[in-house]
Amino acid sequence: MTFFWPFLTLLLVGFPHQIWCQSQDCHAPKGKDGVMGHQGRDGRPGQKGDQGDPGAPGHFQGLTGSKGDAGDPGTSGDPGNRGYIGSEGPPGAPGDQGKKGIKGAMADTRAQHKAAFSAIHPKLNGNRLLFTEIITNEENVYNKETGEFTCSEPGYYYFTFQVVSLGDLCLQIWMKKSQEAGKKLLSFCDRNARSQPQVNSGGSVLNLDIGDQVWIETDAKNRRIAGKDISSIFSGFLLFPRSE
Incomplete structure (x- = not known):
């Protein structure tokens, strides 16, 4: 019974407002607006929008200031890289002819060095050839006891030899500079x-300096030289002196 009376009261109150259906569709009466709810929370940030078009250029409307004073000069910069060499320019005009020089002194051939020698009849002293019979020895530049030519005037000298062999023979031109050990310069070998x-x-x-020495040696294994009955010769002479 406790439940019945409230239900009956609600039914009686709503009865005067009941709408009878005139067709198959029935509509209830419109209710009253409800109370406004509380403000909701902020939504999530949206995605970044597209970039807009550039704006119109601005206009400068200020006054132009007067030119300021020049500042102090800055420090010098580092030198730049070296540039490429340019093309060669055309030759310049010839210069004026110089004054005629003073006539030099007449050459005196008697004062010039005339170093020259020739010696024959070689014999072996170890590996060194001693040409024992002198034909020419201008300025005494060749020593038959040692087989050495010694330079007395700096310059260019020509040396040559012709030695007869009776078998395999290797001959070498040796030279000794001052204060240095001798060294082999050239080697000439014949098979027989x-x-x-x-x-x-x-x-x-x-090209020799004062005191340089030149001589002939054989190879230790190929040294068969003909005797005095067949001529062999060693020669040398100054071609021209060298100006210091």
Whole structure:
């Protein structure tokens, strides 16, 4: 009974407002607006929008100031890289001819050095050849006891030899500079399987200083030299002095 009376009261109150259905669709009466709810929370940030078009250029409307004073000069910068070499320019005009020089003194051939020698009849002293019979020895530049030519005037000298062999023979031109050990400059070898007389020859132009020495040596294994009955010769002479 407790539940019945409230239900009956609600039914009686709503009865005068009941709308009878005139068709198959029935509509209830419109209710009253409800109370406004509380403000909701902020939504999530939206995505970044597209970039807008550039705006119109601005206009400067201020006054132009007067030019300021020049500042102090800055420090010098580092030098730049070296540039490429340019093309060669055309030759310039010829200069004026200089004054004629003073006539030099007449040359005196008697004052010039005339170093020259020739010696024959070689014999072996170890590996060194001693040409024991002198034909020419201007200025006494060749020593038959040692087989050495000694330079007395700096310049360019020509040396040559022709030595007869009776078998395999290797001959070498040696040179010794002052305060240095001797060294082999050139080597000339001939093969002679028949042991018949055969000429081994060679030569060279050397640039020498005072005191330099030149001589001929053989190879220790190939040294068959003909005796005095067949002529062999060693020669040398000054081509021209060297100006210091």
